[in-house]
Amino acid sequence: MTTTQANQPGALMAAEIAEQPQAWKTLLDNGTEAIAAAAARIVEYNPRFVQFVARGTSDHAALYAKYIVEISHQLPAGLVSPSTMTVYGAQPDLREVLYIAVSQSGGSPDLVQSVEVARAQGALTVAITNNESSPLSQAAELHIDVLAGAEKSVAATKSYTSELLALYLLLDRVRGGDGSLAQALPDLAAQVLDGDAHVREVAQRYRFAQRLIATGRGYSYPTAREGALKLMETSYLSAQAFSGADLLHGPLATVDPQVPVLAVVPAGAGGEAMIPVLERLAERNADVFGVGAADRIAGLAGGISLPAGVPDVLSPLLEIIPLQQLALHLAVARGGDPDTPRGLRKVTETL
Known part of the structure; x- marks a missing residue:
């Protein structure tokens, strides 16, 4: 990107949209080991229900994964309302629940707190973020880095689609897949x-x-x-x-x-x-x-x-x-x- 291009409105967003093929390739090339390890732990845990927690753009990635779970895994799945735990203090029984938090930054306190509660209440917790050192990644038992690279534009683009890909690869691996459909x-x-x-x-x-x-x-x-x-x-x-x-x-x-x-x-x-x-x-x-x-x-x-x-x-x-x-x-x-x-x-x- 030239200096002139960098100074144009939307230059960061344009660059990050264009980076998506490479971001996905990076995840496919370098992220599969962590995904395989997380999938093995999920298979061992054998959940009967899957809950997703997210905010904003990541909430749409979680909704996408909810469809995968219900269609491909034929398990019940739901989207968590974090306020039940953070505002109302609920502590539900989450034994046999796979609890997946999705967040680009991994920094929102409500997501961190909900994962902490879920883990204490018996859930197997997984964080999917674009920040391996985030509070959310530390709070969960398992973490998957989507490896999208730094995203500077406020509007999330490459981190969103990298979340979609990471969720697909994880849930496909849990079912015994090898992610080959995603290679193209x-x-x-x-x-x-x-x-x-x-x-x-x-x-x-x-x-x-x-x-x-x-x-x-x-x-x-x-x-x-x-x-x-x-x-x-x-x-x-x-x-x-x-x-x-x-x-x-x-x-x-x-x-x-x-x-x-x-x-x-x-x-x-x-x-x-x-x-x-x-x-x-x-x-x-x-x-x-x-x-x-x-x-x-x-x-x-x-x-x-x-x-x-x-x-x-x-x-x-x-x-x-x-x-x-x-x-x-x-x-x-x-x-x-x-x-x-x-x-x-x-x-x-x-x-």
Whole structure:
């Protein structure tokens, strides 16, 4: 990056978006030993229930992992409300529970305290962070470093997708997998990144939007939520995310031609489940921009096609990249700097 480029608004976020293929390769090359050790301990523990605790962007990574556990492992899984422990002092019986904390910084006190309580109450605790010396990594029995490297932009990009990859590799290893399906991801991500110029044009189209809806189903629902968060924190849009099913249960009434909709429609079962949603959006004359399989986004107002042949469970790692690019370019087009969004800091500490 040249000095001129480094001084441009969004330069850090742009660089970190572009670093994702290398970040994933680093994790695939250097992180598997720690992942294998953690997986072996989980298999030995043999949990009957899995709980995830996270905040912000990492909460969407946890939601993605919740789908993996329920679908691939066929175990019940849930997302923890940390305030039950940190504000109300709850001390639930967590024997036979696998308790996974996900955090880019590993520094939020509520996550640390919840892991400490969970460990004391009998859970097997795992921290997944981008900081091996963080308080969260020290509080948990097991730690996995996502190895994304320093992330300086306030908006998390490479740390988010590295969390997704680490969670997939861990849960795949618990089931006896070897992570081979993920080996092609860095090269596929590079292909998706090549669509940046098109996404920049799309940003101009939505430059004056004041409200936006993002939607997806299954593994892609966390993508919709993360995409909406990125747009809120960088472009200050009022962006709401709904599962495709929930959108039809009421929020659809808020959609009109002036409210853009970002629809995540991959090739797998989640994308198939979105077809009736797209049909209802068409009835509303909605302006729908799709990210996903070429045949499923054909006929929409616009879209970004993803590489074919990617398993449903791994599609979220690629789906989010165009939405990260959109957040970046839309923020700059609206006169902002996504590296320093107003009122936000890189590490948010809550209780």
